Amino acid sequence: MATTARTTEVLHLSFVAGGMLEDAAGERLGRVDDLIVRLEGEEYPPVSGAVAIVAGRQVFVPLSSIAEIGDGRVRLREQRMDLQRFQRRPGEILLRKDVLDRQVINIDGARLVRANDIELVRIDGLYRVVGVDVSMRGLVRRIIPHSLAGRIGSGDFLDWASIEPFTGHVPSVRLRVPHPKLARLHAAQLADLVEAASHREGEEIIAAVRSDPELEADLFEELEAQHQREFVEDRTDPEIAALLARMEADDAVDLVLELPEERREPVVALLPPVLGRRVRTLLGYDPATAGGLMSPEFLCLYGEATREEVLERVRRSRVGADGAAWIYALTAHKQLRGGAPLAEVVRAADGARLADIVRPVPTLAPDAELEEVAQLMTDYDLTVAPVVGEGGQLLGIVTVDDVLELVLPEGWRRRFNILGGD
Amino acid sequence: MRWRRSGGRLARLVAVGSVLGPGLVAANAGNDAGGIATYASVGARYGYDLLWMMVLITVSLVVVQEMAARMGAVTGKGLAELIREEFGPRWSLFSTVSVLLANLGICISEFVGIGAALGLAHVPPQASVPVAAVVVWLLVVRGSYTVANRVFVAMTIPFFAYPIAAVLAHPHWSAVGKAIVVPHVHLDAPYLLLFVATAGTTITPFMQLYLQSAVVERGLGPEDVPAERLEVASASLFANLVASFIIIATGATLFVHGHRTVSNAADAARALEPFAGRFAEVLFAIGLLGASMLAAAILPVTAAYVISETFGLEKGIARRPREAPVFVGVITVLIAIGAVVAVIPGVPVIKLLVLVQVVNGALLPVTLFFVWRLSRNRELMGDYRNGRVFDVLAAATVIATSALSLLLLAVTLSGNA
Numbered sequence: 001m002a003t004t005a006r007t008t009e010v011l012h013l014s015f016v017a018g019g020m021l022e023d024a025a026g027e028r029l030g031r032v033d034d035l036i037v038r039l040e041g042e043e044y045p046p047v048s049g050a051v052a053i054v055a056g057r058q059v060f061v062p063l064s065s066i067a068e069i070g071d072g073r074v075r076l077r078e079q080r081m082d083l084q085r086f087q088r089r090p091g092e093i094l095l096r097k098d099v100l101d102r103q104v105i106n107i108d109g110a111r112l113v114r115a116n117d118i119e120l121v122r123i124d125g126l127y128r129v130v131g132v133d134v135s136m137r138g139l140v141r142r143i144i145p146h147s148l149a150g151r152i153g154s155g156d157f158l159d160w161a162s163i164e165p166f167t168g169h170v171p172s173v174r175l176r177v178p179h180p181k182l183a184r185l186h187a188a189q190l191a192d193l194v195e196a197a198s199h200r201e202g203e204e205i206i207a208a209v210r211s212d213p214e215l216e217a218d219l220f221e222e223l224e225a226q227h228q229r230e231f232v233e234d235r236t237d238p239e240i241a242a243l244l245a246r247m248e249a250d251d252a253v254d255l256v257l258e259l260p261e262e263r264r265e266p267v268v269a270l271l272p273p274v275l276g277r278r279v280r281t282l283l284g285y286d287p288a289t290a291g292g293l294m295s296p297e298f299l300c301l302y303g304e305a306t307r308e309e310v311l312e313r314v315r316r317s318r319v320g321a322d323g324a325a326w327i328y329a330l331t332a333h334k335q336l337r338g339g340a341p342l343a344e345v346v347r348a349a350d351g352a353r354l355a356d357i358v359r360p361v362p363t364l365a366p367d368a369e370l371e372e373v374a375q376l377m378t379d380y381d382l383t384v385a386p387v388v389g390e391g392g393q394l395l396g397i398v399t400v401d402d403v404l405e406l407v408l409p410e411g412w413r414r415r416f417n418i419l420g421g422d
Numbered sequence: 423m424r425w426r427r428s429g430g431r432l433a434r435l436v437a438v439g440s441v442l443g444p445g446l447v448a449a450n451a452g453n454d455a456g457g458i459a460t461y462a463s464v465g466a467r468y469g470y471d472l473l474w475m476m477v478l479i480t481v482s483l484v485v486v487q488e489m490a491a492r493m494g495a496v497t498g499k500g501l502a503e504l505i506r507e508e509f510g511p512r513w514s515l516f517s518t519v520s521v522l523l524a525n526l527g528i529c530i531s532e533f534v535g536i537g538a539a540l541g542l543a544h545v546p547p548q549a550s551v552p553v554a555a556v557v558v559w560l561l562v563v564r565g566s567y568t569v570a571n572r573v574f575v576a577m578t579i580p581f582f583a584y585p586i587a588a589v590l591a592h593p594h595w596s597a598v599g600k601a602i603v604v605p606h607v608h609l610d611a612p613y614l615l616l617f618v619a620t621a622g623t624t625i626t627p628f629m630q631l632y633l634q635s636a637v638v639e640r641g642l643g644p645e646d647v648p649a650e651r652l653e654v655a656s657a658s659l660f661a662n663l664v665a666s667f668i669i670i671a672t673g674a675t676l677f678v679h680g681h682r683t684v685s686n687a688a689d690a691a692r693a694l695e696p697f698a699g700r701f702a703e704v705l706f707a708i709g710l711l712g713a714s715m716l717a718a719a720i721l722p723v724t725a726a727y728v729i730s731e732t733f734g735l736e737k738g739i740a741r742r743p744r745e746a747p748v749f750v751g752v753i754t755v756l757i758a759i760g761a762v763v764a765v766i767p768g769v770p771v772i773k774l775l776v777l778v779q780v781v782n783g784a785l786l787p788v789t790l791f792f793v794w795r796l797s798r799n800r801e802l803m804g805d806y807r808n809g810r811v812f813d814v815l816a817a818a819t820v821i822a823t824s825a826l827s828l829l830l831l832a833v834t835l836s837g838n839a
Binding site: 136 | 510512515641645734802
C-alpha cells in the first residue's frame with residue numbers, strides 16, 4: 001500500500017492546533033484552532049473536520065476539503081474555501097478544547113490521567129486519534145518554543161483503545177455519548193475513579209453505568225460515605241429506593257444513614273417489604289457495634305432438618321455467598337443451637353441431622369463494640385460471627401469483610417490499583 | 423466510616439465545622455507574620471490614618487475569595503487545574519513556578535515569625551523553629567484531614583489576642599471611628615508604600631489557590647454555594663477586623679508615644695510591653711505564634727495542591743505519603759527549607775522577604791485575572807457565573823488590586839523599600 005510509509009508518522013495535536021491553515025498553493029489563509037472528531041462506534045475515531053480562525057471568524061473546514069494535516073499546518077485541496085461559520089453539531093468533540101489538558105480515564109490502569117498531548121496517525125487516508133500522551137516529555141514539548149519542540153520525539157503514549165475521555169462538559173454532548181469501555185472495569189475500580197474525579201466527572205461515570213443497575217448499585221456500595229452522600233443527594237426518593245433495592249441490606253443501611261434525617265423514612269418506605277423491614281431493624285442499632293455491623297441475611301434451620309433439606313435450602317435461597325458460608329441450627333424454642341461451615345454440611349453423611357453436624361459457636365451481643373467483634377473473630381478464626389439477642393435468638397451475622405473495612409487504617413483502604421499502576 | 427454517622431447531633435457539628443472551614447483558614451492565614459509586621463508598622467507610623475483603607479481591602483478580599491470558593495464548589499476542580507484546562511500548559515507552568523517560589527519565600531518568613539514569637543519567651547530560634555517545623559509537618563502529613571482542619575481552625579483562636587490587646591491599650595474610640603469613615607491621605611512615599619504593602623499582604627495569591635482546592639477536597643457542591651459564600655464573607659471580615667485591631671493597638675500605643683518605626687513583628691510585641699503591661703505582650707506573642715504556624719502549614723499545602731493539579735497527580739491532605747508521594751514531598755521540602763533558612767545565621771532574611779514581595783506582586787494580577795475570567799465563564803460556571811453587577815465589581819477589584827500590586831513591584835525593584 002502506498003500509505004504504509006505514512007502510517008508510521010505520528011502527529012501531535014499540539015503541533016497541528018495553532019498551526020497554519022494554507023491553500024493548495026501554500027498561501028496562508030488563517031490559523032488552525034481545533035480538530036473535530038466523533039467518538040461513537042470507532043476504536044480509533046477519525047477526524048471529521050477542522051476549526052480554523054480566518055479573518056477573526058471561527059470557520060468550519062470539512063474533511064473533504066482538507067488535503068493534508070501536518071506538523072504546524074493544515075493544507076486545503078483548493079485555492080479557495082467557503083467561509084462557513086463553525087457551529088457544533090450534536091456528538092462532535094473538539095480535541096483541543098474538550099480533551100487536551102483535561103483528565104481522561106485510562107481503562108487499563110483504572111486511573112485518571114491528564115492528556116498532555118493527543119496523537120494522530122494517517123491510516124488509509126483518514127486521520128485517526130490513536131493515543132494520548134501522558135508523559136512529562138509530552139508536557140515539556142508544549143511548554144518550550146516550537147522550534148525546539150520538534151527535537152523532542154514522541155515518547156510512549158497510551159493507546160486510545162484503552163482511553164475514555166469525559167464529555168459531560170461538552171455543550172453539544174451532555175452525557176449522551178456512552179462510555180462502553182467503562183464496562184471493562186469492576187465496581188470497586190469505578191468507585192475509585194468516581195472518588196478521584198471532580199463531581200461532574202463522577203456524575204458522568206455513574207451515568208454511564210446506569211444502564212446496568214446491578215453495577216450501579218455495586219459501585220455505590222464501594223463508594224466512601226462522603227461520596228455516597230455527594231452523588232445520592234440530587235436524586236429523588238424513588239430513584240434512591242430503586243438503587244437500594246439492589247444492595248445488600250447492611251450496605252443499604254449505610255447509604256440510608258448518609259441521607260438527611262428527614263429523607264430516610266420516606267426512602268425506606270419505598271423499599272421492597274422484606275428489605276425495608278431489614279433496613280429498619282438495622283437502623284435501630286449503633287453502627288459501630290455488632291448490631292450495626294450485622295446483616296440479617298443468613299441461613300438457619302431447625303436442628304431436625306436433614307443434610308439434604310439443608311442443601312436444598314441453600315440452593316433455593318437468595319442469601320449471598322458470604323452469608324451462606326455458615327449454616328445455623330435452631331432449637332425448638334428458636335434459640336441458636338450451633339453452626340457449621342457449609343463445607344462441613346456438604347461433607348456430612350447422607351441423612352445426617354443438622355443438629356448432629358453443628359457445634360456450639362461463640363456469639364456476639366448486639367451491643368458488642370467493634371474491638372470485641374474483631375477480637376472474637378480473630379480468636380476463633382471466624383469469617384462469620386452470629387449475633388444473638390438476650391433470649392438466645394439469632395439476629396444476624398457479622399461477616400469479616402465488614403469488620404476489616406473498619407479495622408484497617410483509613411489510608412490502606414484507598415485505591416491500591418489507582419496508585420499501583422505505572 | 424460508620425461511627426461518624428450515628429447521631430444527628432454529631433452530623434450537625436460536622437456541618438457547622440465545614441461552615442467554619444476553608445474560608446476562615448485561608449483568610450486567617452493571610453494575617454501571618456509578614457501581615458502582622460505590616461499592620462503594626464501602619465499603626466506605629468500613621469496611627470489610625472490608614473484604617474479607612476481596611477474597609478476597601480475587606481470588600482476586595484470578600485469579592486476575590488467568594489469567586490474562588492464558588493468556582494471550587496461548582497466545577498469541583500482547583501484553580502491550578504482550571505488554569506491548565508482553560509489557558510494551557512505555559513500559563514499553568516508560570517503560575518505553578520511563581521506559586522512555588524512565592525510560597526517558599528512566605529514559608530521562610532513564617533518560620534522567622536515562629537522563632538520571633540517564641541523568642542519573646544526566651545527560647546532561641548535554633549530550638550523552637552525545628553520543633554515547630556516537625557509539629558507542622560506531622561499535623562499536615564500524618565494527621566487525618568478532619569484533625570488537621572480542626573487544629574487549623576483552633577489555631578486561629580489566638581487572633582482574639584489582638585482585639586484584647588487593643589482594648590487594653592485604651593485607644594480613643596471616637597478618633598478610631600472617625601478614621602474609619604474619613605480617609606486621611608498623606609502624599610508622601612512611605613504612606614503610599616505602606617498602603618500598597620497592606621493591600622498586598624491582605625490579598626495574597628495563595629489564599630485563593632488554597633481556598634478553591636480546600637473547597638474541592640471537602641466535596642462541596644453547587645448546593646453549598648450560599649453557605650460557603652457566607653462563610654467566606656464572615657471569615658474575611660473577621661480576619662480583617664483582627665488586622666484593624668492590630669493597627670488600632672499599635673496606633674494607641676507606639677504612635678501616641680512617638681515610637682514610629684517597627685522593624686519586625688517581635689518589635690511590635692516588645693513595644694507594647696511598657697504601655698499595655700506584660701499581659702499584652704504575651705497575647706501578642708501567642709497570636710503571632712498561632713498565625714505563623716497556621717500559615718506555615720497552609721503554604722506548603724497550597725504549593726502541593728498547585729503542583730499536583732498542574733501535572734495531574736494524586737492529591738489531597740487526606741492522602742498518605744505512599745499514595746501521593748509528590749504531594750507529600752512538596753510539603754516536606756517547603757517546610758524543611760523554610761525552617762532551615764529561618765535559623766541559619768547570616769542568611770539575609772530581609773532581602774529574601776523583599777524578593778518574596780516581588781514574586782507575589784507579579785503573581786497576584788495573573789491569579790486574580792484568571793479567577794475573574796474563569797468565574798464569569800458561562801460554559802464552566804453555568805448559572806453560577808458572575809452576575810452583571812458583581813462582575814463589574816469583580817473587574818474593578820481585580821484592576822485596582824493588580825495596579826497596587828504592580829506599583830509595589832515597581833517601588834520594590836527601584837530599591838525604595
